[in-house]
Amino acid sequence: MSYPFKEIEQKWQKYWEDNKTFKAVDFSDKPKYYVLDMFPYPSGVGLHVGHPEGYIATDIVARYKRKKGFNVLHPMGWDAFGLPAENYALETGTHPKITTENNINTFRRQIKSFGFSYDWDREINTTDPKYYKWTQWIFLQLYKKGLVYRAEIPVNWCPELKTVLANEEVINGKSERGGHPVVKKPMRQWILKITAYADRLLEDLDLIDFPDSIKEMQKNWIGRSEGADVVFKLAGTEKTLNVFTTRPDTLYGATYMVVAPEHSILDELVPDEFKADVKAYKAKALMKSDLDRTDLAKEKTGVFTGIYAINPVNNRQIPVWTSDYVLITYGTGAIMAVPGHDQRDWEFAKKFGLDIIEVISGGQIEKEAWTGDGVLVNSGILNGLNGDEAKIKITNWLEEHKIGKATIQYKLRDWVFSRQRYWGEPFPLKFNDNGDVILLEDDELPLELPEIKHFQPSGTGESPLANVEEWVNHIDPETRERFHYETNTMPQWAGSCWYYLRYIDPDNEKEAWNKEKEKYWMPVDLYIGGAEHAVLHLLYARFWHKVLYDLNLVSTPEPFMKLVNQGMILGEDGEKMSKSRGNVINPDEIIHKFGADTFRMYEMFMGPLTRTKPWSTSSIDGLHRFLTKVWNLIVDSDGNVRTDIKEVEPKFETLILINKTVYKVSKDTENLHFNTAISQFMIFINEFSKLSIKPKSVVEDFINLLNPYAPHLTEHLWYMLGNHDKELSFYQLPEYENKYLMADNVKMAVQINGKVRGSFDISRDSDDSTCIEAARNIENVQRFLEGKTIIKQFVIKNRIVSFVVK
RNA sequence: GCCGAGGUGGUGGAAUUGGUAGACACGCAUGGUUGAGGGCCAUGUGGGCACUAGCCUGUACGGGUUCGAGUCCCGUCUUCGGCACCA
Numbered sequence: 018m019s020y021p022f023k024e025i026e027q028k029w030q031k032y033w034e035d036n037k038t039f040k041a042v043d044f045s046d047k048p049k050y051y052v053l054d055m056f057p058y059p060s061g062v063g064l065h066v067g068h069p070e071g072y073i074a075t076d077i078v079a080r081y082k083r084k085k086g087f088n089v090l091h092p093m094g095w096d097a098f099g100l101p102a103e104n105y106a107l108e109t110g111t112h113p114k115i116t117t118e119n120n121i122n123t124f125r126r127q128i129k130s131f132g133f134s135y136d137w138d139r140e141i142n143t144t145d146p147k148y149y150k151w152t153q154w155i156f157l158q159l160y161k162k163g164l165v166y167r168a169e170i171p172v173n174w175c176p177e178l179k180t181v182l183a184n185e186e187v188i189n190g191k192s193e194r195g196g197h198p199v200v201k202k203p204m205r206q207w208i209l210k211i212t213a214y215a216d217r218l219l220e221d222l223d224l225i226d227f228p229d230s231i232k233e234m235q236k237n238w239i240g241r242s243e244g245a246d247v248v249f250k251l252a253g254t255e256k257t258l259n260v261f262t263t264r265p266d267t268l269y270g271a272t273y274m275v276v277a278p279e280h281s282i283l284d285e286l287v288p289d290e291f292k293a294d295v296k297a298y299k300a301k302a303l304m305k306s307d308l309d310r311t312d313l314a315k316e317k318t319g320v321f322t323g324i325y326a327i328n329p330v331n332n333r334q335i336p337v338w339t340s341d342y343v344l345i346t347y348g349t350g351a352i353m354a355v356p357g358h359d360q361r362d363w364e365f366a367k368k369f370g371l372d373i374i375e376v377i378s379g380g381q382i383e384k385e386a387w388t389g390d391g392v393l394v395n396s397g398i399l400n401g402l403n404g405d406e407a408k409i410k411i412t413n414w415l416e417e418h419k420i421g422k423a424t425i426q427y428k429l430r431d432w433v434f435s436r437q438r439y440w441g442e443p444f445p446l447k448f449n450d451n452g453d454v455i456l457l458e459d460d461e462l463p464l465e466l467p468e469i470k471h472f473q474p475s476g477t478g479e480s481p482l483a484n485v486e487e488w489v490n491h492i493d494p495e496t497r498e499r500f501h502y503e504t505n506t507m508p509q510w511a512g513s514c515w516y517y518l519r520y521i522d523p524d525n526e527k528e529a530w531n532k533e534k535e536k537y538w539m540p541v542d543l544y545i546g547g548a549e550h551a552v553l554h555l556l557y558a559r560f561w562h563k564v565l566y567d568l569n570l571v572s573t574p575e576p577f578m579k580l581v582n583q584g585m586i587l588g589e590d591g592e593k594m595s596k597s598r599g600n601v602i603n604p605d606e607i608i609h610k611f612g613a614d615t616f617r618m619y620e621m622f623m624g625p626l627t628r629t630k631p632w633s634t635s636s637i638d639g640l641h642r643f644l645t646k647v648w649n650l651i652v653d654s655d656g657n658v659r660t661d662i663k664e665v666e667p668k669f670e671t672l673i674l675i676n677k678t679v680y681k682v683s684k685d686t687e688n689l690h691f692n693t694a695i696s697q698f699m700i701f702i703n704e705f706s707k708l709s710i711k712p713k714s715v716v717e718d719f720i721n722l723l724n725p726y727a728p729h730l731t732e733h734l735w736y737m738l739g740n741h742d743k744e745l746s747f748y749q750l751p752e753y754e755n756k757y758l759m760a761d762n763v764k765m766a767v768q769i770n771g772k773v774r775g776s777f778d779i780s781r782d783s784d785d786s787t788c789i790e791a792a793r794n795i796e797n798v799q800r801f802l803e804g805k806t807i808i809k810q811f812v813i814k815n816r817i818v819s820f821v822v823k
Numbered sequence: 824g825c826c827g828a829g830g831u832g833g834u835g836g837a838a839u840u841g842g843u844a845g846a847c848a849c850g851c852a853u854g855g856u857u858g859a860g861g862g863c864c865a866u867g868u869g870g871g872c873a874c875u876a877g878c879c880u881g882u883a884c885g886g887g888u889u890c891g892a893g894u895c896c897c898g899u900c901u902u903c904g905g906c907a908c909c910a
Binding site for chain 1: 825826827828834836837842843846847848849850856862863872876877888890891892903904905906908909910
């Protein structure tokens, strides 16, 4: 059995599109609700079943909220810059623009087949010059605010492919394509000063409702740690060596120092007899690929530099080593090593025979470093204090002597914002022959990508744009001054950092968005997408938003109030879906066979939205059966409304059933517990279909309630039932009445020593003695009470009568 | 190694503040409808003993608190996600 879903779904999708049913209106007396999906990258393989999971969830919420009286903004667009289209162009010569357009058309068609209530008039595309004009404009605002700089940064250079690779293209130190070795090579890059916002990105996590795991990941990524900077004098020179430490309390235990192989003192101060060793070590460390680094993680390496530092607290001379376990990118690129109380330093000291001194009691430092708490020993002025006291005392001491101060360090690094690629936003700036940076004026935007035919990298690591002589170089027609454009482009994150703002005012040609509209729609109330964007996208977008907030361009400190990650959908074999495993499910086929409404309900019924769960094609039958039952409840075999649906007053039990359903579905929908809401729909149908006469008002309430989940079928049935004045999508949802939620009778269980020995029906809120009386009357209960002494008896209202016996 | 989230029937999964574990669905079994198949309807379905009322046992494993634990506490194992020498 089935029902004519194909006709119904086509009919209503066309109706909604023709009538722009779901157009979001700017400004309204109604409260607003902004529900956002992470927009997709339109890949060549089309939509897979994981994509729609989040989209279905947001669509149910959007439709639900609309029917609860909210003015809903629910948009969709395309994050279309990126590597795959460019790599495809390299292989086939097809321009990324063409590929992108084709892919978008496929994605749009597929997404529309689900009947989502997007306002398609707000569709955006990050590769559209009308869109990236404003991405460039925002970059200029960041630049003018002093948040952009250029620096030599090591990038992933693949000599074989003659190109620079993104981190995600490097797997275990080799290129994803071809498996060629990848090395670090310094190149000049544009960098955004995200570290300037580290503290606020951290603190403001408190303002937003994100999953704990995501907050935790962002916290770790930002990696704030409190400690102190300490200045060490170097023996025999006026130079000093600065370190950052989180354990200033262990300063007396510092027996040597380590600098990163890239540290500048290695170029200046190494005595001649050590130069060769140090140079060799540095060369080896720099040549190391990522693969080697992780492989060698266990065994410490390093060389003595011949330099000595002086521990300021005890004037002890300690050797300075260099080792790649100290990172140039964190802190000052140098550490004071306290082998007694840091495991890495301990291992290094053991290997190279350096002194290990105990300064915190409690451990056995001959066996391993002691990182726990304890009382300070062998520590001069700190002896006898505990760790926290010692930290404060020594930090004050350092500050008094002007050789240190309390500091906060972040793991977060500035954001390398350029890519040596064609298919991205060009930077809105140019250079004159002196190399000065000249920002483009607003009226020169967008700086469009030139049309090109060859996408080969230049061979020097520059982007393919470097080959386009006529685009790169130009001469000012008036001043005859020569300029050249930047050939790097922006990373894929750029467009997705602010797209949620463009939806608010997508056609605005004068400004990125209108401020009044921004004030009306922002912030995003609910944002749903995959957990793979836990850190980067969400952190970058939050960063841009905060900058825009400081520039008074947006009205909220955070862009997304509530974030939910949908779980991954696995193949039927419980493995991740992939072409190679052959377990990929094509949503087109499922919709063709069962219809969009069935697909929507199935994916929501599978389990909690946030959990990973395997696909099961046979389970879809159950949902299709359910919708067919709904159809058959109302429509007879001739296609007419059944005659047992009558305009009669519902019986009390029927009112209980529908009110319970309204209550449960409303509550579950608001909490995104779609699976249990659907279960309640099924319970309703199973009970209700037993009635010989079906009250029309109850049928209508049910159809109304089901609408956000199965919009096509319900819209159709609603119309069949004779409601022609307006779409069901705009009817208010039914409300429940409390008096029907509490049944008059309750079923209570009887426990003896905690085991259930029977149950009985009794009127709600009966007093304790009545309940005990009823419980004692049960035969099986009597059997267990016989010959026993009752020590205790009590009643949990409307639930349990409990006897404790001996 | 560290951080985070999980572990409930053959399967996906339900279970207010601790209060009748397994809702709902898939699958399976039996019966009905049908020329047959499919579909649909009915009944049953954690394991075990009785198979009628009922009893024992059971939510990764081992302890504990409680009249009562999937839920709370301690320990262990395990799966998934993230980070990875961050001083």
